[in-house]
Amino acid sequence: MKKSTASLVLTAIAFAASSVYAAEPVIGLITKTETNPFFVKMKEGAQAEAKKLGAKLISAAGKADGDNAGQVTAIENMIAAGAKTILITPNDSKAILPSIKKAQAQGVMFIALDSPTDPIEGTDALFATDNYKAGVLIGQYAKTAMAGKPAKIATLDLFPGHPVGAQRHNGFMSGFGLAAADAKSNELSKTAEIVCMADSFGDQAKGQTAMENCLQKNPDINLVYTINEPAAAGAFQALKAAGKEKGVMIVSVDGGCAGVKNVKAGMIAATSQQYPLKMASMGVSAGVAFAKDGKKVTGYTDTGVTLITDHPQKGVDSKDTKVGMDLCWGNK
Missing domain, CATH: 3.40.50.2300 (Response regulator)
Structure with a gap:
Protein backbone atom coordinates (compact mmCIF):
# COMPACT_ATOMS: atom_id res chain seq x y z
CA MET A 1 0.00 0.00 0.00
CA LYS A 2 2.78 2.37 0.95
CA LYS A 3 4.65 1.57 -2.24
CA SER A 4 1.54 2.30 -4.30
CA THR A 5 1.02 5.63 -2.52
CA ALA A 6 4.66 6.59 -3.10
CA SER A 7 4.31 5.71 -6.78
CA LEU A 8 1.23 7.89 -7.06
CA VAL A 9 3.05 10.79 -5.44
CA LEU A 10 6.01 10.41 -7.77
CA THR A 11 3.68 10.20 -10.75
CA ALA A 12 1.89 13.36 -9.64
CA ILE A 13 5.18 15.21 -9.23
CA ALA A 14 6.36 14.07 -12.66
CA PHE A 15 3.05 15.13 -14.22
CA ALA A 16 3.21 18.54 -12.54
CA ALA A 17 6.79 19.03 -13.70
CA SER A 18 5.93 18.04 -17.26
CA SER A 19 2.92 20.38 -17.20
CA VAL A 20 5.08 23.29 -16.12
CA ASP A 130 13.85 52.84 -40.06
CA ASN A 131 16.88 51.98 -42.20
CA TYR A 132 16.06 54.56 -44.85
CA LYS A 133 15.94 57.27 -42.18
CA ALA A 134 19.25 55.99 -40.77
CA GLY A 135 20.78 56.52 -44.21
CA VAL A 136 19.17 59.94 -44.59
CA LEU A 137 20.68 61.12 -41.30
CA ILE A 138 24.26 60.28 -42.24
CA GLY A 139 23.69 61.65 -45.73
CA GLN A 140 22.49 64.97 -44.34
CA TYR A 141 25.42 65.06 -41.96
CA ALA A 142 27.97 64.33 -44.71
CA LYS A 143 26.46 66.94 -47.05
CA THR A 144 26.67 69.65 -44.39
CA ALA A 145 30.14 68.62 -43.22
CA MET A 146 31.49 68.66 -46.78
CA ALA A 147 30.62 72.38 -46.83
CA GLY A 148 30.16 72.57 -50.59
CA LYS A 149 33.27 70.59 -51.49
CA PRO A 150 32.64 68.35 -54.53
CA ALA A 151 32.10 64.80 -53.35
CA LYS A 152 33.74 61.72 -54.76
CA ILE A 153 31.91 58.94 -52.97
CA ALA A 154 32.61 55.28 -52.37
CA THR A 155 29.76 53.13 -51.04
CA LEU A 156 30.64 49.90 -49.25
CA ASP A 157 27.31 48.12 -49.41
CA LEU A 158 25.93 44.83 -48.09
CA PHE A 159 25.20 42.72 -51.17
CA PRO A 160 22.77 43.10 -54.09
CA GLY A 161 19.05 42.84 -53.52
CA HIS A 162 18.94 43.04 -49.71
CA PRO A 163 16.28 45.48 -48.40
CA VAL A 164 18.35 46.84 -45.51
CA GLY A 165 21.38 47.41 -47.73
CA ALA A 166 19.28 49.22 -50.33
CA GLN A 167 17.37 51.31 -47.80
CA ARG A 168 20.51 52.55 -46.05
CA HIS A 169 22.34 53.21 -49.33
CA ASN A 170 19.46 55.03 -50.99
CA GLY A 171 18.61 56.89 -47.80
CA PHE A 172 22.20 58.14 -47.60
CA MET A 173 22.00 59.37 -51.17
CA SER A 174 18.69 61.11 -50.54
CA GLY A 175 20.02 62.78 -47.39
CA PHE A 176 23.06 63.96 -49.35
CA GLY A 177 20.77 65.51 -51.95
CA LEU A 178 21.36 62.97 -54.71
CA ALA A 179 18.62 61.41 -56.81
CA ALA A 180 17.77 58.01 -55.32
CA ALA A 181 15.03 55.40 -55.13
CA ASP A 182 12.67 55.47 -52.18
CA ALA A 183 12.51 53.07 -49.23
CA LYS A 184 10.45 50.53 -51.17
CA SER A 185 13.22 49.74 -53.65
CA ASN A 186 15.73 46.92 -53.17
CA GLU A 187 17.98 48.28 -55.93
CA LEU A 188 21.02 50.45 -55.22
CA SER A 189 20.83 53.87 -56.86
CA LYS A 190 23.88 55.54 -58.38
CA THR A 191 24.81 59.01 -59.62
CA ALA A 192 28.00 60.53 -61.03
CA GLU A 193 29.13 61.52 -57.51
CA ILE A 194 29.44 57.83 -56.59
CA VAL A 195 32.71 56.81 -58.17
CA CYS A 196 32.86 53.32 -56.67
CA MET A 197 30.32 50.82 -55.34
CA ALA A 198 31.49 47.58 -53.70
CA ASP A 199 29.96 44.80 -51.61
CA SER A 200 31.36 44.36 -48.10
CA PHE A 201 28.85 41.81 -46.73
CA GLY A 202 29.02 43.84 -43.52
CA ASP A 203 32.43 42.32 -42.76
CA GLN A 204 35.59 44.17 -41.70
CA ALA A 205 38.04 42.18 -43.81
CA LYS A 206 35.80 42.34 -46.88
CA GLY A 207 35.25 46.05 -46.20
CA GLN A 208 39.00 46.63 -46.21
CA THR A 209 39.40 44.78 -49.49
CA ALA A 210 36.48 46.69 -51.00
CA MET A 211 38.03 50.01 -49.98
CA GLU A 212 41.42 49.02 -51.37
CA ASN A 213 39.77 48.20 -54.69
CA CYS A 214 37.88 51.50 -54.69
CA LEU A 215 41.08 53.46 -54.06
CA GLN A 216 42.71 51.71 -57.02
CA LYS A 217 39.73 52.69 -59.12
CA ASN A 218 39.70 56.30 -57.91
CA PRO A 219 42.40 57.54 -55.50
CA ASP A 220 40.58 60.88 -55.08
CA ILE A 221 37.67 59.47 -53.04
CA ASN A 222 36.89 61.88 -50.20
CA LEU A 223 33.67 60.42 -48.72
CA VAL A 224 32.85 56.83 -47.80
CA TYR A 225 29.43 55.46 -46.90
CA THR A 226 29.47 52.02 -45.26
CA ILE A 227 26.60 49.63 -44.56
CA ASN A 228 27.79 49.10 -40.98
CA GLU A 229 30.67 49.79 -38.60
CA PRO A 230 32.70 46.60 -39.19
CA ALA A 231 32.83 47.61 -42.87
CA ALA A 232 33.75 51.15 -41.77
CA ALA A 233 36.62 49.81 -39.66
CA GLY A 234 37.90 47.90 -42.68
CA ALA A 235 37.61 51.00 -44.85
CA PHE A 236 39.59 53.02 -42.32
CA GLN A 237 42.40 50.45 -42.27
CA ALA A 238 42.63 50.58 -46.06
CA LEU A 239 42.70 54.37 -46.03
CA LYS A 240 45.32 54.42 -43.28
CA ALA A 241 47.54 52.00 -45.20
CA ALA A 242 47.29 54.33 -48.19
CA GLY A 243 48.04 57.41 -46.04
CA LYS A 244 44.62 58.88 -46.81
CA GLU A 245 42.77 58.47 -43.51
CA LYS A 246 42.86 62.18 -42.64
CA GLY A 247 41.45 63.40 -45.93
CA VAL A 248 38.46 61.07 -46.23
CA MET A 249 35.21 61.18 -44.26
CA ILE A 250 33.53 57.91 -43.28
CA VAL A 251 29.88 57.71 -42.25
CA SER A 252 28.10 54.56 -41.20
CA VAL A 253 25.13 52.87 -39.51
CA ASP A 254 24.73 50.70 -36.37
CA GLY A 255 25.90 52.65 -33.30
CA GLY A 256 27.43 49.63 -31.61
CA CYS A 257 29.75 50.17 -28.66
CA ALA A 258 32.85 49.49 -30.76
CA GLY A 259 31.52 51.71 -33.52
CA VAL A 260 30.84 54.60 -31.15
CA LYS A 261 34.41 54.24 -29.83
CA ASN A 262 35.59 54.57 -33.44
CA VAL A 263 33.52 57.74 -33.78
CA LYS A 264 35.18 59.10 -30.64
CA ALA A 265 38.60 58.14 -32.02
CA GLY A 266 37.88 60.01 -35.27
CA MET A 267 37.86 56.92 -37.50
CA ILE A 268 34.15 57.42 -38.28
CA ALA A 269 32.74 60.94 -38.56
CA ALA A 270 29.15 60.02 -37.72
CA THR A 271 26.98 56.94 -37.37
CA SER A 272 23.25 56.28 -37.13
CA GLN A 273 22.63 54.30 -33.96
CA GLN A 274 20.04 51.54 -33.81
CA TYR A 275 18.90 49.33 -30.94
CA THR A 298 1.20 42.61 -36.63
CA GLY A 299 2.70 45.42 -38.71
CA TYR A 300 5.88 47.47 -38.38
CA THR A 301 7.26 48.86 -35.13
CA ASP A 302 10.00 51.50 -35.43
CA THR A 303 12.60 50.85 -32.73
CA GLY A 304 14.32 54.22 -33.20
CA VAL A 305 17.53 55.72 -34.62
CA THR A 306 19.89 58.48 -33.37
CA LEU A 307 22.77 60.21 -35.16
CA ILE A 308 25.97 60.00 -33.10
CA THR A 309 28.93 62.35 -33.69
CA ASP A 310 31.36 64.52 -31.75
CA HIS A 311 31.38 67.10 -34.54
CA PRO A 312 27.75 68.25 -34.82
CA GLN A 313 26.59 70.11 -37.91
CA LYS A 314 24.12 72.97 -37.94
CA GLY A 315 20.62 71.85 -38.82
CA VAL A 316 21.35 68.15 -38.31
CA ASP A 317 20.06 66.73 -35.02
CA SER A 318 22.65 64.56 -33.26
CA LYS A 319 24.00 63.33 -29.92
CA ASP A 320 27.64 63.03 -28.83
CA THR A 321 29.61 59.85 -28.17
CA LYS A 322 28.97 60.03 -24.42
CA VAL A 323 25.28 59.58 -25.11
CA GLY A 324 26.17 57.05 -27.80
CA MET A 325 28.12 54.92 -25.31
CA ASP A 326 25.29 55.11 -22.79
CA LEU A 327 22.83 53.88 -25.40
CA CYS A 328 25.00 51.63 -27.60
CA TRP A 329 23.08 48.56 -28.76
CA GLY A 330 20.16 49.61 -26.57
CA ASN A 331 21.84 49.21 -23.18
CA LYS A 332 19.25 51.54 -21.66
Whole structure:
Protein backbone atom coordinates (compact mmCIF):
# COMPACT_ATOMS: atom_id res chain seq x y z
CA MET A 1 0.00 0.00 0.00
CA LYS A 2 2.78 2.37 0.95
CA LYS A 3 4.65 1.57 -2.24
CA SER A 4 1.54 2.30 -4.30
CA THR A 5 1.02 5.63 -2.52
CA ALA A 6 4.66 6.59 -3.10
CA SER A 7 4.31 5.71 -6.78
CA LEU A 8 1.23 7.89 -7.06
CA VAL A 9 3.05 10.79 -5.44
CA LEU A 10 6.01 10.41 -7.77
CA THR A 11 3.68 10.20 -10.75
CA ALA A 12 1.89 13.36 -9.64
CA ILE A 13 5.18 15.21 -9.23
CA ALA A 14 6.36 14.07 -12.66
CA PHE A 15 3.05 15.13 -14.22
CA ALA A 16 3.21 18.54 -12.54
CA ALA A 17 6.79 19.03 -13.70
CA SER A 18 5.93 18.04 -17.26
CA SER A 19 2.92 20.38 -17.20
CA VAL A 20 5.08 23.29 -16.12
CA TYR A 21 7.61 22.47 -18.83
CA ALA A 22 4.86 22.17 -21.42
CA ALA A 23 3.49 25.55 -20.39
CA GLU A 24 6.90 27.20 -20.84
CA PRO A 25 6.74 29.27 -24.06
CA VAL A 26 9.44 28.32 -26.56
CA ILE A 27 10.83 31.23 -28.58
CA GLY A 28 13.23 30.82 -31.49
CA LEU A 29 15.81 33.43 -32.51
CA ILE A 30 17.57 33.14 -35.87
CA THR A 31 20.18 35.80 -36.66
CA LYS A 32 22.23 36.34 -39.81
CA THR A 33 25.49 35.33 -38.13
CA GLU A 34 26.82 34.57 -34.64
CA THR A 35 29.90 36.78 -34.89
CA ASN A 36 28.62 40.25 -35.82
CA PRO A 37 28.45 42.29 -32.56
CA PHE A 38 25.01 43.57 -33.60
CA PHE A 39 23.57 40.06 -33.54
CA VAL A 40 25.52 39.09 -30.41
CA LYS A 41 23.76 41.94 -28.59
CA MET A 42 20.43 40.96 -30.14
CA LYS A 43 20.85 37.46 -28.71
CA GLU A 44 21.75 38.87 -25.29
CA GLY A 45 18.59 40.96 -25.31
CA ALA A 46 16.45 37.97 -26.23
CA GLN A 47 18.04 35.80 -23.55
CA ALA A 48 17.51 38.40 -20.85
CA GLU A 49 13.86 38.96 -21.76
CA ALA A 50 13.18 35.22 -22.02
CA LYS A 51 14.63 34.65 -18.55
CA LYS A 52 12.62 37.55 -17.16
CA LEU A 53 9.34 36.23 -18.62
CA GLY A 54 9.93 32.54 -17.95
CA ALA A 55 10.32 31.51 -21.58
CA LYS A 56 12.76 29.11 -23.21
CA LEU A 57 14.93 30.64 -25.93
CA ILE A 58 16.44 28.57 -28.73
CA SER A 59 18.94 30.41 -30.92
CA ALA A 60 20.66 29.72 -34.22
CA ALA A 61 22.35 31.65 -37.03
CA GLY A 62 23.54 31.42 -40.57
CA LYS A 63 27.22 30.69 -41.18
CA ALA A 64 27.64 34.08 -42.84
CA ASP A 65 25.59 36.93 -44.28
CA GLY A 66 23.60 35.44 -47.15
CA ASP A 67 23.40 31.88 -45.78
CA ASN A 68 19.73 31.06 -46.41
CA ALA A 69 20.10 27.28 -46.16
CA GLY A 70 21.36 27.53 -42.59
CA GLN A 71 18.35 29.60 -41.61
CA VAL A 72 15.93 27.17 -43.29
CA THR A 73 17.43 24.32 -41.25
CA ALA A 74 17.15 26.43 -38.09
CA ILE A 75 13.43 27.01 -38.69
CA GLU A 76 12.83 23.27 -39.12
CA ASN A 77 14.77 22.45 -35.95
CA MET A 78 12.95 25.08 -33.91
CA ILE A 79 9.51 23.86 -34.98
CA ALA A 80 10.54 20.33 -33.99
CA ALA A 81 11.60 21.72 -30.59
CA GLY A 82 8.17 23.26 -30.04
CA ALA A 83 8.75 26.91 -30.91
CA LYS A 84 5.49 28.77 -31.55
CA THR A 85 7.19 32.12 -32.19
CA ILE A 86 10.34 32.59 -34.26
CA LEU A 87 12.26 35.86 -34.44
CA ILE A 88 14.42 36.15 -37.55
CA THR A 89 16.83 38.50 -39.30
CA PRO A 90 16.58 37.08 -42.84
CA ASN A 91 19.78 36.42 -44.77
CA ASP A 92 17.84 36.21 -48.02
CA SER A 93 14.66 38.25 -47.88
CA LYS A 94 12.96 36.28 -50.69
CA ALA A 95 14.40 32.78 -50.50
CA ILE A 96 13.37 32.35 -46.87
CA LEU A 97 9.67 32.99 -47.61
CA PRO A 98 8.58 29.40 -48.47
CA SER A 99 9.98 28.11 -45.16
CA ILE A 100 8.28 30.89 -43.22
CA LYS A 101 4.97 30.29 -44.98
CA LYS A 102 5.14 26.55 -44.25
CA ALA A 103 5.80 27.23 -40.56
CA GLN A 104 3.01 29.81 -40.35
CA ALA A 105 0.59 27.18 -41.69
CA GLN A 106 1.51 25.15 -38.60
CA GLY A 107 0.55 28.03 -36.29
CA VAL A 108 3.98 29.59 -35.80
CA MET A 109 4.19 33.38 -35.48
CA PHE A 110 7.13 35.04 -37.25
CA ILE A 111 8.60 38.39 -36.30
CA ALA A 112 11.40 39.89 -38.43
CA LEU A 113 14.01 41.81 -36.46
CA ASP A 114 16.11 44.53 -38.14
CA SER A 115 15.69 43.13 -41.68
CA PRO A 116 12.31 42.69 -43.42
CA THR A 117 11.38 39.94 -45.81
CA ASP A 118 10.55 40.83 -49.41
CA PRO A 119 7.68 41.54 -49.41
CA ILE A 120 7.51 42.85 -45.84
CA GLU A 121 4.21 40.99 -45.34
CA GLY A 122 6.14 37.70 -45.38
CA THR A 123 6.29 37.82 -41.58
CA ASP A 124 3.52 38.64 -39.14
CA ALA A 125 5.42 41.67 -37.82
CA LEU A 126 8.66 43.64 -38.12
CA PHE A 127 10.56 45.29 -35.25
CA ALA A 128 13.34 47.37 -36.79
CA THR A 129 15.16 50.61 -37.29
CA ASP A 130 13.85 52.84 -40.06
CA ASN A 131 16.88 51.98 -42.20
CA TYR A 132 16.06 54.56 -44.85
CA LYS A 133 15.94 57.27 -42.18
CA ALA A 134 19.25 55.99 -40.77
CA GLY A 135 20.78 56.52 -44.21
CA VAL A 136 19.17 59.94 -44.59
CA LEU A 137 20.68 61.12 -41.30
CA ILE A 138 24.26 60.28 -42.24
CA GLY A 139 23.69 61.65 -45.73
CA GLN A 140 22.49 64.97 -44.34
CA TYR A 141 25.42 65.06 -41.96
CA ALA A 142 27.97 64.33 -44.71
CA LYS A 143 26.46 66.94 -47.05
CA THR A 144 26.67 69.65 -44.39
CA ALA A 145 30.14 68.62 -43.22
CA MET A 146 31.49 68.66 -46.78
CA ALA A 147 30.62 72.38 -46.83
CA GLY A 148 30.16 72.57 -50.59
CA LYS A 149 33.27 70.59 -51.49
CA PRO A 150 32.64 68.35 -54.53
CA ALA A 151 32.10 64.80 -53.35
CA LYS A 152 33.74 61.72 -54.76
CA ILE A 153 31.91 58.94 -52.97
CA ALA A 154 32.61 55.28 -52.37
CA THR A 155 29.76 53.13 -51.04
CA LEU A 156 30.64 49.90 -49.25
CA ASP A 157 27.31 48.12 -49.41
CA LEU A 158 25.93 44.83 -48.09
CA PHE A 159 25.20 42.72 -51.17
CA PRO A 160 22.77 43.10 -54.09
CA GLY A 161 19.05 42.84 -53.52
CA HIS A 162 18.94 43.04 -49.71
CA PRO A 163 16.28 45.48 -48.40
CA VAL A 164 18.35 46.84 -45.51
CA GLY A 165 21.38 47.41 -47.73
CA ALA A 166 19.28 49.22 -50.33
CA GLN A 167 17.37 51.31 -47.80
CA ARG A 168 20.51 52.55 -46.05
CA HIS A 169 22.34 53.21 -49.33
CA ASN A 170 19.46 55.03 -50.99
CA GLY A 171 18.61 56.89 -47.80
CA PHE A 172 22.20 58.14 -47.60
CA MET A 173 22.00 59.37 -51.17
CA SER A 174 18.69 61.11 -50.54
CA GLY A 175 20.02 62.78 -47.39
CA PHE A 176 23.06 63.96 -49.35
CA GLY A 177 20.77 65.51 -51.95
CA LEU A 178 21.36 62.97 -54.71
CA ALA A 179 18.62 61.41 -56.81
CA ALA A 180 17.77 58.01 -55.32
CA ALA A 181 15.03 55.40 -55.13
CA ASP A 182 12.67 55.47 -52.18
CA ALA A 183 12.51 53.07 -49.23
CA LYS A 184 10.45 50.53 -51.17
CA SER A 185 13.22 49.74 -53.65
CA ASN A 186 15.73 46.92 -53.17
CA GLU A 187 17.98 48.28 -55.93
CA LEU A 188 21.02 50.45 -55.22
CA SER A 189 20.83 53.87 -56.86
CA LYS A 190 23.88 55.54 -58.38
CA THR A 191 24.81 59.01 -59.62
CA ALA A 192 28.00 60.53 -61.03
CA GLU A 193 29.13 61.52 -57.51
CA ILE A 194 29.44 57.83 -56.59
CA VAL A 195 32.71 56.81 -58.17
CA CYS A 196 32.86 53.32 -56.67
CA MET A 197 30.32 50.82 -55.34
CA ALA A 198 31.49 47.58 -53.70
CA ASP A 199 29.96 44.80 -51.61
CA SER A 200 31.36 44.36 -48.10
CA PHE A 201 28.85 41.81 -46.73
CA GLY A 202 29.02 43.84 -43.52
CA ASP A 203 32.43 42.32 -42.76
CA GLN A 204 35.59 44.17 -41.70
CA ALA A 205 38.04 42.18 -43.81
CA LYS A 206 35.80 42.34 -46.88
CA GLY A 207 35.25 46.05 -46.20
CA GLN A 208 39.00 46.63 -46.21
CA THR A 209 39.40 44.78 -49.49
CA ALA A 210 36.48 46.69 -51.00
CA MET A 211 38.03 50.01 -49.98
CA GLU A 212 41.42 49.02 -51.37
CA ASN A 213 39.77 48.20 -54.69
CA CYS A 214 37.88 51.50 -54.69
CA LEU A 215 41.08 53.46 -54.06
CA GLN A 216 42.71 51.71 -57.02
CA LYS A 217 39.73 52.69 -59.12
CA ASN A 218 39.70 56.30 -57.91
CA PRO A 219 42.40 57.54 -55.50
CA ASP A 220 40.58 60.88 -55.08
CA ILE A 221 37.67 59.47 -53.04
CA ASN A 222 36.89 61.88 -50.20
CA LEU A 223 33.67 60.42 -48.72
CA VAL A 224 32.85 56.83 -47.80
CA TYR A 225 29.43 55.46 -46.90
CA THR A 226 29.47 52.02 -45.26
CA ILE A 227 26.60 49.63 -44.56
CA ASN A 228 27.79 49.10 -40.98
CA GLU A 229 30.67 49.79 -38.60
CA PRO A 230 32.70 46.60 -39.19
CA ALA A 231 32.83 47.61 -42.87
CA ALA A 232 33.75 51.15 -41.77
CA ALA A 233 36.62 49.81 -39.66
CA GLY A 234 37.90 47.90 -42.68
CA ALA A 235 37.61 51.00 -44.85
CA PHE A 236 39.59 53.02 -42.32
CA GLN A 237 42.40 50.45 -42.27
CA ALA A 238 42.63 50.58 -46.06
CA LEU A 239 42.70 54.37 -46.03
CA LYS A 240 45.32 54.42 -43.28
CA ALA A 241 47.54 52.00 -45.20
CA ALA A 242 47.29 54.33 -48.19
CA GLY A 243 48.04 57.41 -46.04
CA LYS A 244 44.62 58.88 -46.81
CA GLU A 245 42.77 58.47 -43.51
CA LYS A 246 42.86 62.18 -42.64
CA GLY A 247 41.45 63.40 -45.93
CA VAL A 248 38.46 61.07 -46.23
CA MET A 249 35.21 61.18 -44.26
CA ILE A 250 33.53 57.91 -43.28
CA VAL A 251 29.88 57.71 -42.25
CA SER A 252 28.10 54.56 -41.20
CA VAL A 253 25.13 52.87 -39.51
CA ASP A 254 24.73 50.70 -36.37
CA GLY A 255 25.90 52.65 -33.30
CA GLY A 256 27.43 49.63 -31.61
CA CYS A 257 29.75 50.17 -28.66
CA ALA A 258 32.85 49.49 -30.76
CA GLY A 259 31.52 51.71 -33.52
CA VAL A 260 30.84 54.60 -31.15
CA LYS A 261 34.41 54.24 -29.83
CA ASN A 262 35.59 54.57 -33.44
CA VAL A 263 33.52 57.74 -33.78
CA LYS A 264 35.18 59.10 -30.64
CA ALA A 265 38.60 58.14 -32.02
CA GLY A 266 37.88 60.01 -35.27
CA MET A 267 37.86 56.92 -37.50
CA ILE A 268 34.15 57.42 -38.28
CA ALA A 269 32.74 60.94 -38.56
CA ALA A 270 29.15 60.02 -37.72
CA THR A 271 26.98 56.94 -37.37
CA SER A 272 23.25 56.28 -37.13
CA GLN A 273 22.63 54.30 -33.96
CA GLN A 274 20.04 51.54 -33.81
CA TYR A 275 18.90 49.33 -30.94
CA PRO A 276 19.02 45.53 -31.45
CA LEU A 277 18.56 44.73 -27.77
CA LYS A 278 15.23 46.56 -27.86
CA MET A 279 14.18 44.73 -31.04
CA ALA A 280 14.92 41.35 -29.47
CA SER A 281 13.32 42.02 -26.10
CA MET A 282 10.16 43.31 -27.78
CA GLY A 283 10.08 40.21 -29.98
CA VAL A 284 10.37 37.81 -27.05
CA SER A 285 7.70 39.72 -25.14
CA ALA A 286 5.33 39.47 -28.11
CA GLY A 287 6.07 35.74 -28.37
CA VAL A 288 5.23 35.12 -24.72
CA ALA A 289 2.00 37.11 -25.10
CA PHE A 290 1.10 35.00 -28.15
CA ALA A 291 1.65 31.81 -26.14
CA LYS A 292 -0.75 33.09 -23.49
CA ASP A 293 -3.60 34.56 -25.53
CA GLY A 294 -3.00 33.41 -29.11
CA LYS A 295 -3.08 36.98 -30.43
CA LYS A 296 -0.41 37.73 -33.02
CA VAL A 297 1.39 41.06 -33.16
CA THR A 298 1.20 42.61 -36.63
CA GLY A 299 2.70 45.42 -38.71
CA TYR A 300 5.88 47.47 -38.38
CA THR A 301 7.26 48.86 -35.13
CA ASP A 302 10.00 51.50 -35.43
CA THR A 303 12.60 50.85 -32.73
CA GLY A 304 14.32 54.22 -33.20
CA VAL A 305 17.53 55.72 -34.62
CA THR A 306 19.89 58.48 -33.37
CA LEU A 307 22.77 60.21 -35.16
CA ILE A 308 25.97 60.00 -33.10
CA THR A 309 28.93 62.35 -33.69
CA ASP A 310 31.36 64.52 -31.75
CA HIS A 311 31.38 67.10 -34.54
CA PRO A 312 27.75 68.25 -34.82
CA GLN A 313 26.59 70.11 -37.91
CA LYS A 314 24.12 72.97 -37.94
CA GLY A 315 20.62 71.85 -38.82
CA VAL A 316 21.35 68.15 -38.31
CA ASP A 317 20.06 66.73 -35.02
CA SER A 318 22.65 64.56 -33.26
CA LYS A 319 24.00 63.33 -29.92
CA ASP A 320 27.64 63.03 -28.83
CA THR A 321 29.61 59.85 -28.17
CA LYS A 322 28.97 60.03 -24.42
CA VAL A 323 25.28 59.58 -25.11
CA GLY A 324 26.17 57.05 -27.80
CA MET A 325 28.12 54.92 -25.31
CA ASP A 326 25.29 55.11 -22.79
CA LEU A 327 22.83 53.88 -25.40
CA CYS A 328 25.00 51.63 -27.60
CA TRP A 329 23.08 48.56 -28.76
CA GLY A 330 20.16 49.61 -26.57
CA ASN A 331 21.84 49.21 -23.18
CA LYS A 332 19.25 51.54 -21.66
